[in-house]
Amino acid sequence: MTGFVLVFASTHTAMTAQKLLSGLPGVAMMPTPREISASCGLSLLVPQERLEPALDLLRSQAQLEGLWEAYHLVEGASPKKIHG
Amino acid sequence: MVVIDAKGKACPLPVILAKKEIDKGETQFEIQVDNPVAVQNLQRLADSQGYQTEVETKEGISQLLFSKGDQAAPQPVDPQEFCPTCQGKNWAVFVGKAMVGEGDPELGTALIRMFFFTLTQSEDLPAYILFMNQGVQLPTQDTQVIEHLKALAEKGVEILVCGTCLNFYNLTDQLKIGTVSNMYEIVERMKLADKVITI
Numbered sequence: 001m002t003g004f005v006l007v008f009a010s011t012h013t014a015m016t017a018q019k020l021l022s023g024l025p026g027v028a029m030m031p032t033p034r035e036i037s038a039s040c041g042l043s044l045l046v047p048q049e050r051l052e053p054a055l056d057l058l059r060s061q062a063q064l065e066g067l068w069e070a071y072h073l074v075e076g077a078s079p080k081k082i083h084g
Numbered sequence: 085m086v087v088i089d090a091k092g093k094a095c096p097l098p099v100i101l102a103k104k105e106i107d108k109g110e111t112q113f114e115i116q117v118d119n120p121v122a123v124q125n126l127q128r129l130a131d132s133q134g135y136q137t138e139v140e141t142k143e144g145i146s147q148l149l150f151s152k153g154d155q156a157a158p159q160p161v162d163p164q165e166f167c168p169t170c171q172g173k174n175w176a177v178f179v180g181k182a183m184v185g186e187g188d189p190e191l192g193t194a195l196i197r198m199f200f201f202t203l204t205q206s207e208d209l210p211a212y213i214l215f216m217n218q219g220v221q222l223p224t225q226d227t228q229v230i231e232h233l234k235a236l237a238e239k240g241v242e243i244l245v246c247g248t249c250l251n252f253y254n255l256t257d258q259l260k261i262g263t264v265s266n267m268y269e270i271v272e273r274m275k276l277a278d279k280v281i282t283i
Binding site: 001011014015018027030031042045064 | 156190191194197198201202205209
């Protein structure tokens with residue numbers, strides 16, 4: 001599976017972020033990929049064209065600072081951290 | 085002549101649809117399927133019921149012409165018997181509400197979206213997904229779940245949505261994916277399935 005995935009420190013943070021990003025089409029809730037363990041089980045899958053707006057929205061929320069990470073998923077390779 | 089479109093229908097549905105025509109006493113009918121396993125299963129059925137078949141396959145679509153033989157005598161059968169390769173793989177998901185489990189609705193909604201996401205990533209897919217009661221909110225209103233259901237339907241999963249429930253919740257004209265169905269069909273799919281997972 002390939003794409004960009006946002007992972008969160010807690011389920012509550014993940015659901016807050018989901019609401020924040022609900023205006024971006026194509027953002028989907030998914031179980032956190034098995035390769036990324038240090039986070040809660042609910043993640044957000046972001047299509048490439050929505051990645052920048054999604055990151056901007058999350059960065060704009062001071063209360064979420066330090067509570068999320070972004071990864072680039074590439075088929076057959078370990079996820080590459082791109083934020084957090 | 086009756087022509088049955090069973091393309092994209094999961095095993096053993098093509099066999100069941102053909103058997104219905106046999107039971108009605110149709111002397112000749114055609115059924116269209118899109119995979120060689122279904123062709124074999126249908127031919128086994130025809131043999132057991134005293135029907136002859138002629139098969140024509142073009143671009144992956146096979147048309148089977150069933151013709152009643154002189155010795156034909158329709159008998160009750162277990163459709164699964166004619167589908168040796170799909171046994172144990174015929175399962176159903178019953179969705180009776182718009183979330184997973186009891187508890188916080190927001191968490192339950194997140195979980196049901198993740199459930200369908202995970203299903204789309206899986207190789208072993210259910211033959212049927214059945215929506216009833218508040219579950220009908222998912223194929224009508226939940227954008228993410230609708231996308232996943234479309235992907236599953238493309239892979240041959242049959243999606244049946246309770247028409248009474250759509251009507252009750254005033255959602256009939258908002259169905260985005262799946263077939264409006266009824267209790268008879270939904271119970272029939274449950275009985276065909278080797279296991280039914282209730283969400």
